Amino acid sequence: MSETLLFLIPLLPLLCAVVNMLFGMRLPRLFAEILAVTGVAGAFVLTLLFWGYAEGEGTRAVLFTWLNSGSVDIAFALNFDRLAAPMTLMVTGVATLIHLYAVGYMHKEEDYARFFSLLNLFVFAMLTIVLGDNLLVLFLGWEGVGLCSYGLIGFWYHKVENARAGTKAFLVTRVGDVFLGIALLWLFALTGTLSISAINAEASSLAPGVVTALCLLLLLGACGKSAQLPLMTWLADAMAGPTPVSALIHAATMVTAGVYLLCRFFPLVSLSATGMLAITAVGALTALYAASCALAQREIKRVLAYSTMSQVGYMFMAVGAGTVAGAMFHLLTHAFFKALLFMAAGIIIHLTGDENDIHRMGGLFRRGPVELFWVFLAGAVCLAGLPLTGGFFSKDGILLAAFTHPDPFYKVFWAIGVLTALLTAFYTFRLVYLVFAGEPRGDGHPHAIPLLMRWPLWPLALLGLLGGGLNLPAFVGGGERLHHWYAELAGRAVSASHVVEWALVGLAVAIAVAGWLAAHWRYRSYRPPQDNLVSRFLLSGWQADALVDRLFVRPFAAMARFCSIGCDRALFDGVLDGVARLATSWGGLIVQLTTGRMTTYLSAFAWGFLVLLGWFLLKLVNGGGH
Amino acid sequence: MIVPFGHVMAMAMALFVLGLTCVLLRRQILMILIGVEIMLNAASLVFVAASNRWQQADGQVFVIVLMAITAAEVAVALAMVVYLWRRRRTLVADDFNRMHG
Numbered sequence: 001m002s003e004t005l006l007f008l009i010p011l012l013p014l015l016c017a018v019v020n021m022l023f024g025m026r027l028p029r030l031f032a033e034i035l036a037v038t039g040v041a042g043a044f045v046l047t048l049l050f051w052g053y054a055e056g057e058g059t060r061a062v063l064f065t066w067l068n069s070g071s072v073d074i075a076f077a078l079n080f081d082r083l084a085a086p087m088t089l090m091v092t093g094v095a096t097l098i099h100l101y102a103v104g105y106m107h108k109e110e111d112y113a114r115f116f117s118l119l120n121l122f123v124f125a126m127l128t129i130v131l132g133d134n135l136l137v138l139f140l141g142w143e144g145v146g147l148c149s150y151g152l153i154g155f156w157y158h159k160v161e162n163a164r165a166g167t168k169a170f171l172v173t174r175v176g177d178v179f180l181g182i183a184l185l186w187l188f189a190l191t192g193t194l195s196i197s198a199i200n201a202e203a204s205s206l207a208p209g210v211v212t213a214l215c216l217l218l219l220l221g222a223c224g225k226s227a228q229l230p231l232m233t234w235l236a237d238a239m240a241g242p243t244p245v246s247a248l249i250h251a252a253t254m255v256t257a258g259v260y261l262l263c264r265f266f267p268l269v270s271l272s273a274t275g276m277l278a279i280t281a282v283g284a285l286t287a288l289y290a291a292s293c294a295l296a297q298r299e300i301k302r303v304l305a306y307s308t309m310s311q312v313g314y315m316f317m318a319v320g321a322g323t324v325a326g327a328m329f330h331l332l333t334h335a336f337f338k339a340l341l342f343m344a345a346g347i348i349i350h351l352t353g354d355e356n357d358i359h360r361m362g363g364l365f366r367r368g369p370v371e372l373f374w375v376f377l378a379g380a381v382c383l384a385g386l387p388l389t390g391g392f393f394s395k396d397g398i399l400l401a402a403f404t405h406p407d408p409f410y411k412v413f414w415a416i417g418v419l420t421a422l423l424t425a426f427y428t429f430r431l432v433y434l435v436f437a438g439e440p441r442g443d444g445h446p447h448a449i450p451l452l453m454r455w456p457l458w459p460l461a462l463l464g465l466l467g468g469g470l471n472l473p474a475f476v477g478g479g480e481r482l483h484h485w486y487a488e489l490a491g492r493a494v495s496a497s498h499v500v501e502w503a504l505v506g507l508a509v510a511i512a513v514a515g516w517l518a519a520h521w522r523y524r525s526y527r528p529p530q531d532n533l534v535s536r537f538l539l540s541g542w543q544a545d546a547l548v549d550r551l552f553v554r555p556f557a558a559m560a561r562f563c564s565i566g567c568d569r570a571l572f573d574g575v576l577d578g579v580a581r582l583a584t585s586w587g588g589l590i591v592q593l594t595t596g597r598m599t600t601y602l603s604a605f606a607w608g609f610l611v612l613l614g615w616f617l618l619k620l621v622n623g624g625g626h
Numbered sequence: 627m628i629v630p631f632g633h634v635m636a637m638a639m640a641l642f643v644l645g646l647t648c649v650l651l652r653r654q655i656l657m658i659l660i661g662v663e664i665m666l667n668a669a670s671l672v673f674v675a676a677s678n679r680w681q682q683a684d685g686q687v688f689v690i691v692l693m694a695i696t697a698a699e700v701a702v703a704l705a706m707v708v709y710l711w712r713r714r715r716t717l718v719a720d721d722f723n724r725m726h727g
Binding site: 597603 | 646649650720724726
């Protein structure tokens with residue numbers, strides 16, 4: 001097998017997307033569904049087959065030269081290396097399960113071809129980000145996921161708020177994309193190449209100030225895609241899309257693209273202490289912000305969306321604390337259990353008759369299928385970080401990395417991380433209790449749950465619960481396999497004395513259990529939500545939308561109004577209309593001369609002739625004078 | 627040359643002014659056309675007088691051409707007058723003002 005065959009990994013979903021896009025509605029429905037699943041599952045199998053290529057330095061595969069002009073030589077190339085391989089496997093694997101789930105979830109949807117082609121196209125774009133060898137290919141995928149998420153969030157565009165949510169996601173992430181674009185061009189101007197590995201190799205020769213600026217630009221770019229402060233407002237609204245979309249885009253893959261970007265550029269980013277501090281700060285603050293917002297949310301998917309934001313914040317913290325392996329570890333376990341939670345939430349919404357409000361659910365433990373409770377609980381304990389789950393180990397690794405960082409500032413972020421963990425455990429179990437405990441409070445009629453929606457949850461539940469095995473820390477007897485797999489890409493090796501490590505683990509356990517107990521005490525028997533200032537503030541996401549509205553949208557609208565009414569209508573239109581009116585009124589004067597009567601014209605003609613004659617006579621007289 | 631050149635010119639000028647006055651002041655299309663004819667005759671008279679004054683035949687040639695053109699013009703003009711009369715039953719020039727702005 002030649003390494004060019006690596007291109008099959010992204011191209012297979014693309015091919016299926018194109019076929020579905022062009023012929024999907026003419027094909028039998030079953031065929032379109034099989035095609036969509038096959039594209040992604042095929043990519044998954046291929047990733048497994050090509051796994052060997054990732055070892056060592058990784059494999060670079062060039063398909064063709066994209067741009068070639070003078071010294072610029074940009075190839076359409078993929079780089080299947082140690083960082084990309086696990087991510088590719090996760091994206092294709094989770095996406096396969098989500099596609100299967102989506103076949104069940106969308107079995108009544110009439111516009112299935114558009115849905116599945118967009119879903120496949122999204123996987124293609126995501127794989128392009130993950131595998132891209134140079135920044136241009138990466139940027140292609142980067143914009144591609146933005147476009148697909150726009151199309152998928154606003155999939156049910158008949159409702160205007162869905163279409164608005166899609167537009168919002170597109171525009172807000174586009175703000176980040178601008179910064180990434182600037183970073184991309186700047187890097188090209190500095191190094192003359194767009195190859196990621198070449199840029200990373202040359203990073204140490206750049207001026208420290210420039211590296212910091214680049215680092216901040218990359219961070220802002222990553223913030224847009226990963227819904228971190230200050231570009232986080234789109235994620236909660238993005239829940240307007242179909243649930244499989246939420247699972248795929250907003251849990252497993254797209255929001256982690258920012259983390260992946262920072263990991264890709266870790267050799268560059270890690271050169272700037274300021275930049276690393278900024279990354280950690282953004283991550284920690286977003287984690288806390290989103291966790292606090294999740295406390296008060298009423299819609300099940302919004303709770304999960306805020307928890308996603310919060311967990312991605314942890315990943316940013318990990319990158320900032322210098323451990324790529326830790327970030328990727330949390331990324332992988334999070335992808336498993338968050339996709340699981342979203343898909344379970346989709347089932348819950350089906351069972352409660354399209355009810356989104358958790359305060360109108362309840363009693364699903366007795367009423368719903370038993371297995372639903374257990375898989376949801378599996379996801380919930382991972383999210384809450386209960387001991388021995390995947391989420392516990394990955395989150396603990398990040399907190400340990402922040403705690404052991406030599407810079408004392410990181411202790412603050414560690415404290416924020418611990419507080420966030422407490423909030424996370426609380427809101428997770430709040431969700432579990434409100435959905436499953438007590439008596440049913442809603443009046444919706446349950447839909448039947450297709451088999452395809454049920455069984456993709458099990459592998460994810462297992463992966464989430466046992467995901468800790470990927471990178472089990474040494475002090476509990478694990479091999480830190482992920483850390484060793486990444487080798488020189490893994491970043492700082494996190495180590496501390498066993499006492500500190502066990503103490504932190506004890507703290508994490510205590511925090512998770514405390515969160516659970518608090519939720520148990522508060523929500524064991526249902527109490528209706530209180531409508532006070534704090535809960536309203538948290539429900540609205542700290543009024544972030546209003547703040548953005550006041551800071552950017554309204555000044556922009558005012559500027560647009562000024563340009564439209566002040567400049568365009570008053571100034572330009574006024575001047576032009578004035579000139580036109582003047583011409584018309586003058587024309588009105590002149591038009592009185594054209595009476596249409598021949599006699600008037602004749603007399604005018606005679607008078608004109610007389611004037612002409614007089615003039616000639618005058619000339620004659622003057623000429624005679626000489 | 628019995629009649630002096632200046633007299634003929636004065637006569638032609640008087641004719642021309644009479645014709646012009648007729649054209650400008652009369653409202654009947656037929657009278658306007660007659661005025662035009664009188665003005666043309668004045669022009670012919672100038673041509674003949676000038677031809678005689680400088681002993682050149684050109685002026686007389688012009689007069690013959692002018693007579694032919696005048697005949698044609700009158701034929702067309704009278705045809706149009708008849709047409710206008712049939713259409714509107716009036717020959718007052720001011721009644722035909724549909725071309726006003």
